[in-house]
Amino acid sequence: MALADPLSLEPLDAPLTALIDHALAAGADAADALGLYGRAASITVRGGELEDIDNSEGFDIGLRVMVGQRQACVSSSDLSSGAIQRLAERAVAMAKLAPEDPYCGLAPQDRLSPRRSGDGLDLFDPTILLPAELKTRALEAEAAALAIPGVRQAEGAQASFAWSAVRLRTSAGFDGGYAASRHGVSVSAVAERDGSMERDYDHDGTRWLSDLRTPEDVGREAGERAVARLGATSMSSAALPIIFDRRVSASLVGALIGAISGNAVARGVSFLKDDLGATLFPSNIQIIEDPLRRRGLSSRPFDGEGIETGEFEIIKNGGLSSWLMNTSAARQLGLESTGHGARGLSSPPGISTSNVALMAGDESPEALIAKAGHGLFVREMFGPSLNPTTGDYSVGVSGFLIENGVRSHPVSEVTIAGNLRDVFASLIPGSDLHYEHETNAPTVLVEGLTIAGR
Template identity: 30%
Template sequence: MVDPKEVAENILKIAKKQGCAAQVNMLKSESKEISLRKGEIEQLLTSVDISTGVRLFKGKKSIVIAFSGKDFGNMESKLANALESIDFLSEDKYKRLLKPAEFSGPVRDLELTDNAFEKLDISTIKEALQRIESGALAFSNKIIPSDMADFSGSRTDIHQFTTEGLSKSFFKTSYSFSYTAVAEDKDKGLKERDSWSEYKRHFNELPNLEEIGRIGEIAAEKAVKRLGGKKIKSGERKVVFFRPTAGDLLDLLCDAVDGEEIVLKNSFLVDKLGEKLFPDIITVMDDPLIKRYPGSYPFDGEGVTGMPKAVIEKGKLLTYLHNSYSAGKLNMKLTGNASRGISAEPHIAVGNFHLQSGQGSLEDLLHEMKEGLLVNELYVSGINSVTGDFSFGCTGFLVENGVATIPVKEITIAGNLLELYGNVVAIADDNLWKSTITSPSMLVSKLAVAGT
């Protein structure tokens, strides 16, 4: 049994002896993945990985070394070899180890772990996957048993220590069931696919055996509805972005407030801090302290206590997201958004980055729109990060008299991300919180749509 604190203290002691400051990150990851097709398990994978990353600081230079497993021998020579390389690096005064006052906050219990991972029963998981698959196949005779029903479970232990006195740990579990349904219309030679998943930090919050078949049913329903997609005429239209595609757009906005991208001037939000860019309906939050949520963490990759923050409030850009490097370069405050991998310098990450919900359902948005386009899948590529101009392929449904009617495909939407969010006129209350970046569905008053 590896004692992370004992190992880290030994590494820090050696680093000090060699005239360095240091940060030690230790990660233990366990996972179980099970896939089923036609009622039988086709894949069962389990893994346990222990990784250690050491970031060494000498003067105004830093270097990262990483190793896997439980072999902590020859640590003096490993650190000495790294320090020989550090002399070839250029100085950068903004690469630094945080002081105690910067990481002195509490480690909050965010209920990110349960005790179910070690007790996972393969036969129970198999039955759940069988019910998911059966739910899909029973929905329609157009569904074919092509893809697999999947389960994924994991437990991760995260430990951080520094020569400045940082000593913090937290633990998290995650579980998900998912299914991708394939629908086929043999008479017309058509095939479509769509998926559905459920994700939770605690296993007992997933659907029970009586309810879990619904995952397959939803995936099947979505796939069948996509059959027979047609092209539509080009023109300017009102557009509703269904929550997954609204999340894709928010992901791009998230990239634009990344402090490291601001430093590089690789964002259309450079020099716009404090400006009102969007209507009052747009408020974007980043909150890593929500209990049991996908992106939650009590402290970031540099030990800074996680903090809820309004990134955009009633249309006004209030802050960028920072680690110590970008905050130092821009002379701004830390925001608790550092993410430290094992083998790399810290970068920027978010915790439950979301567009604040409005009122009503997706159907309410369609009713308000009356005529237009419902986008349910985006192919996110082709964006100019400096200007915000984009052109994305997408699929969805034509909306007539407030109802989604025929499926549409091979269409392109184009515009500018600043203008798109500037034209948001309504937001639903249907966020599902399945990932670190999420959004409810939203209605945009006008957007260029290219079809035929």
């Protein structure tokens, strides 16, 4: 293990300046340029032996140009001066032939973030893990999984680390960037009993190595989860309370985020397109985004268009507070951007969130199980399907039957289905919220879903 100097954004300075200068010289009215640096390494082991090693490093640049109300986006990994000039000229030529988009353009000057770096967010850990150290960590995770009685094999254990740097520059004078890191460990375990086999997994990812769970803990959890699934059967079809484990409950929040995206609302393809200000959840439900969370997995000092970010109430006291909008969607809806622009290298800004969480309730997962009485505890989901215009939802699941208020035998090969409006309206959050992903939720109890089994 070694420490390195924090990533410098300086290597991205000259290419981004040149991209914009060449674009303006070629006839663009406005332009923005994005530069990315990435360095990543991962080691995968299986059966105590090295299975795969991945090591990558490189720079990428992207350019968006606007000629009147027409725009085009291009990208490249070639940072030579001649390639940059040709890239800019090609982008302008493409924009002149593109259809008009009355909503395209740079973010308004008065909305640009005064915060231009990641200072205070603590996103970059300078710790480097060498390949030998990554292999050791992967082997430790695998060994911990195999040590659980009933585990037959591990389907692969992986340890990884990555560095990244992002810099955004616009022809209107915005220039900001930040560096970030990520450490991870994961393992998949297979358990067997009487010829029956079940698989499960566990993983963890953090900005700083010191915050990462130990490989032994991750491996042990994967093994115990796999063994717990042995003997799984289907169950009778019924309309019962459903409890979503913390590992999968965030998918419900993700479905909400997609439905309140300004792009979906502007196109009229969201089942919530007429519900701004409406009560969707019980009055104690809060869903809050915090892009400035220290060491957050998706923290960012500004959005993909340079607009200021900050804590944002998506659901307040059960009611829908706002759409999620970038500049284009806001113009189309006659509103202002909410700082949710997400810039890609070769596409116009999309919409994304940062560190969203369904806030915790007062009851433990065990108390929710007791409250359910007879129902289904969902541990894993497969192939979710959502009709975005109606909210009809279905997904294959596995987990455990709940009987007499306690978790009972394992269940698989069942599907749950219903409408998300009913799910949202009945949701009860547990007390076990952890910020483990970009979107987070505690264990939740919901009604309004039907179980289709045998």
